[in-house]
Amino acid sequence: MPNTPAGTRFPGGAGPGPAQNAPGPRGRWIRSLRTLWPFALALLPLGLLARAFWAGRHVRPSADEWCFLPQVREDGIWGLVGTFYLTDNGRLANGLLVGAYAEFPVGGHQWYGAVSGALMLVLLWAVTATLLRRAGQRVPRGLPLLVASVIAVVFLFATPNTYKTFYWPAASVSHTLAPVLAVAAAIPLMRARGRRGRIAALATVAGAGVFLGTLSEETSVVALVVLGGTAVFARVVFVGRVCRFARMWSLAGMAGIGIGTILLVTSPGSRNRRVRYEAESVSMLAPESLMGSLRGFTRILETVLTTWQYAGAVAAGVLLGLLARGAGDRGRVLRPARPPVLLSLGAVAFLVSGYLCTVITYPVFGDAVITTERTWNDYLLMYVLLLVAAGAFLGRWLRLRPGPGHGSDPGPEPGAGTGTGTRQRAVGAGPVGAGPVAVVRAAAVGAAALCAVTVVGLTVPLLELEQDMRVRAGEWDRQDAFLREGAARGETVLPYTPTKVGRMLEPFGANGRKVWPAQCVAEYYRLDRVTYAPPPPP
Numbered sequence: 001m002p003n004t005p006a007g008t009r010f011p012g013g014a015g016p017g018p019a020q021n022a023p024g025p026r027g028r029w030i031r032s033l034r035t036l037w038p039f040a041l042a043l044l045p046l047g048l049l050a051r052a053f054w055a056g057r058h059v060r061p062s063a064d065e066w067c068f069l070p071q072v073r074e075d076g077i078w079g080l081v082g083t084f085y086l087t088d089n090g091r092l093a094n095g096l097l098v099g100a101y102a103e104f105p106v107g108g109h110q111w112y113g114a115v116s117g118a119l120m121l122v123l124l125w126a127v128t129a130t131l132l133r134r135a136g137q138r139v140p141r142g143l144p145l146l147v148a149s150v151i152a153v154v155f156l157f158a159t160p161n162t163y164k165t166f167y168w169p170a171a172s173v174s175h176t177l178a179p180v181l182a183v184a185a186a187i188p189l190m191r192a193r194g195r196r197g198r199i200a201a202l203a204t205v206a207g208a209g210v211f212l213g214t215l216s217e218e219t220s221v222v223a224l225v226v227l228g229g230t231a232v233f234a235r236v237v238f239v240g241r242v243c244r245f246a247r248m249w250s251l252a253g254m255a256g257i258g259i260g261t262i263l264l265v266t267s268p269g270s271r272n273r274r275v276r277y278e279a280e281s282v283s284m285l286a287p288e289s290l291m292g293s294l295r296g297f298t299r300i301l302e303t304v305l306t307t308w309q310y311a312g313a314v315a316a317g318v319l320l321g322l323l324a325r326g327a328g329d330r331g332r333v334l335r336p337a338r339p340p341v342l343l344s345l346g347a348v349a350f351l352v353s354g355y356l357c358t359v360i361t362y363p364v365f366g367d368a369v370i371t372t373e374r375t376w377n378d379y380l381l382m383y384v385l386l387l388v389a390a391g392a393f394l395g396r397w398l399r400l401r402p403g404p405g406h407g408s409d410p411g412p413e414p415g416a417g418t419g420t421g422t423r424q425r426a427v428g429a430g431p432v433g434a435g436p437v438a439v440v441r442a443a444a445v446g447a448a449a450l451c452a453v454t455v456v457g458l459t460v461p462l463l464e465l466e467q468d469m470r471v472r473a474g475e476w477d478r479q480d481a482f483l484r485e486g487a488a489r490g491e492t493v494l495p496y497t498p499t500k501v502g503r504m505l506e507p508f509g510a511n512g513r514k515v516w517p518a519q520c521v522a523e524y525y526r527l528d529r530v531t532y533a534p535p536p537p538p
Contacts (some may be wrong), residue, residue: 023230044455048458066521067162093260101169116176126187134190137325139320153460162465178216231247289362322440506522
């Protein structure tokens with residue numbers, strides 16, 4: 001390092017010299033440990049995801065899927081898309097994704113969790129890594145994967161009913177996969193370089209908007225709130241040279257969502273759905289509906305804010321803030337962090353979008369919105385990302401706070417605004433004026449431990465759910481064999497016993513009083529009808 005005075009002491013012992021240029025076996029081992037530990041810690045959430053994917057082999061069709069399967073068998077995927085648009089709900093993109101897994105009846109249901117879960121993990125990983133790069137931050141290898149995997153497990157498994165939000169494909173494509181796809185639409189924006197890159201980003205967000213508009217009404221509402229906020233507050237988030245393009249990008253996304261939403265709400269299927277749920281006679285803007293939505297959203301917030309496993313997202317963010325280092329301004333498109341402003345904007349966006357989602361679902365579900373957990377995920381992903389951001393700002397503050405003997409101003413982050421960062425040790429090796437090493441190390445150890453405890457806390461209920469799914473799969477398979485054998489013998493009417501899991505609707509639910517979707521079961525097995533057979537006593 002040129003122009004370095006002799007005897008200069010570098011923070012954390014880092015600096016030129018034989019000890020760093022030619023480390024011994026112990027030094028290489030320590031350096032390898034510092035490099036590999038994010039991968040080691042990521043094995044915990046990744047292991048939980050792998051176990052959840054493996055448990056998907058116990059998923060069997062239920063509820064609406066009894067009607068999707070015979071439709072796809074007879075008319076194919078595009079036949080189901082037509083039924084969605086003309087009869088069921090108007091969701092064209094939804095019908096396409098549902099038809100994609102219903103094309104492979106039981107196998108499609110079993111593999112859906114693994115395929116969609118892996119896709120969501122990869123997309124969240126790509127978003128995390130790209131966001132850090134475009135924010136001018138350098139992190140240890142493996143840390144973006146760790147953060148993305150923690151986001152995935154908290155988002156997927158911290159909800160009160162994991163079966164409906166993750167394992168039930170029909171709900172997952174609308175309310176769990178949809179918000180992740182919406183977030184991933186920002187990747188081309190963050191990676192755009194040059195005219196072609198910007199055109200690709202605009203085309204991607206516009207196309208994604210149309211797709212989302214016909215996939216999920218609730219995710220569309222969340223996306224509109226976020227895009228609208230981005231257009232208004234672009235100068236708060238982006239550096240000056242990209243503000244104009246960021247606004248154009250936001251408006252293109254909003255236009256795409258508007259087109260998709262118009263296609264949906266004007267469809268015959270959407271009108272039929274409103275009539276079916278008697279939503280035509282209830283205005284979502286009526287005072288009693290707005291107050292009911294507010295009461296429901298308040299109850300939902302009580303449940304979410306008292307679910308301790310979401311603290312794992314904060315812990316992952318703390319690790320991010322402790323270990324990130326400024327990598328210079330080259331390629332940076334996001335402004336230096338201003339935590340109070342960004343967190344306030346994020347909190348307002350979460351509250352507004354969550355309440356609006358409750359408003360549009362209240363005419364359909366009424367007071368049951370507080371138990372319709374699958375519709376929460378449309379805005380809960382924003383909540384999880386907000387917690388990660390809050391943790392990252394906390395970790396950054398701990399790392400940059402003045403140590404003993406230094407002034408109160410920690411100064412700019414190393415490498416920020418200079419284009420020439422200084423290489424730092426992974427933990428506790430900040431510049432002069434950085435937080436005390438003991439505090440930084442204690443925070444890193446505590447955050448890592450909280451990530452591990454969160455994974456353990458999510459594992460226990462998942463294993464219990466897996467056992468319930470295993471029992472239901474055995475009952476479902478025995479009944480499936482019985483019905484197929486009866487149909488092969490020429491029987492036209494056979495008994496059916498409901499097999500339940502995760503509070504899912506089944507034919508002859510409520511002790512045989514609810515018939516839907518019994519006729520769909522009969523069509524699936526090519527019978528005239530099925531009759532109710534009560535389950536055997538335990």
